[in-house]
Amino acid sequence: MPVQNAMTADFLRSAYGGESMAHMRYLIWGDVAEKEGMPNIARLFRAIAYAEWAHADNHFRELRDQKGDYTVPAGAVFGIGKTAENLQGAIDGELHEVEQMYPVYLETARFQNEKGAERAFHFALEAEKIHVDLFQKAQDAAMEKKDFEVGPIHICPVCGYTGTDPAPDVCPVCGVKKEMFKIFE
Ligand code: FE2
Ligand code: FE2
Numbered sequence: 024m025p026v027q028n029a030m031t032a033d034f035l036r037s038a039y040g041g042e043s044m045a046h047m048r049y050l051i052w053g054d055v056a057e058k059e060g061m062p063n064i065a066r067l068f069r070a071i072a073y074a075e076w077a078h079a080d081n082h083f084r085e086l087r088d089q090k091g092d093y094t095v096p097a098g099a100v101f102g103i104g105k106t107a108e109n110l111q112g113a114i115d116g117e118l119h120e121v122e123q124m125y126p127v128y129l130e131t132a133r134f135q136n137e138k139g140a141e142r143a144f145h146f147a148l149e150a151e152k153i154h155v156d157l158f159q160k161a162q163d164a165a166m167e168k169k170d171f172e173v174g175p176i177h178i179c180p181v182c183g184y185t186g187t188d189p190a191p192d193v194c195p196v197c198g199v200k201k202e203m204f205k206i207f208e
């Protein structure tokens with residue numbers, strides 16, 4: 024059942040806005056990394072941009088009955104710098120989601136017995152934890168003017184789970200088979 028309660032609906036709209044902007048921002052920062060000669064970091068940004076699309080898609084679908092125009096306040100990081108700086112922006116945004124935004128949104132959805140929103144927020148929260156870690160490792164490399172040593176990156180199109188080789192047989196967050204994963208290599 025799509026979302027019924029106003030507070031959870033507000034949080035879904037805000038999360039949709041935040042994920043949409045993160046998706047676009049990572050594509051832009053990916054192009055910067057490519058131009059700086061860091062193709063693996065560019066690929067990481069593009070893979071994670073796809074995961075953020077999956078999150079936005081889940082949130083939007085939960086709002087399917089809430090038709091009409093809205094002004095949507097959402098957190099977003101701005102600025103274009105060198106890749107190491109852009110990665111700091113990415114880390115800051117992901118940490119905000121992991122430490123503040125999604126835990127609060129998730130508990131609200133639970134409190135309001137909004138099962139679909141709870142699922143969408145849970146999926147996003149689990150993926151963002153991995154994003155923090157991967158962006159931190161990429162930044163460690165970029166600080167030393169090196170590219171990030173990483174193999175194929177697997178993204179679950181259902182929940183945005185983000186993994187590196189070897190891919191698990193089923194998504195550890197949502198359970199879909201690994202054949203569904205989109206691979207960035
Ligand atoms: Fe996300
Ligand atoms: Fe993320």
Ligand code: FE2
Nearest residue numbers: 179182194197
């Ligand atoms: Fe998944």
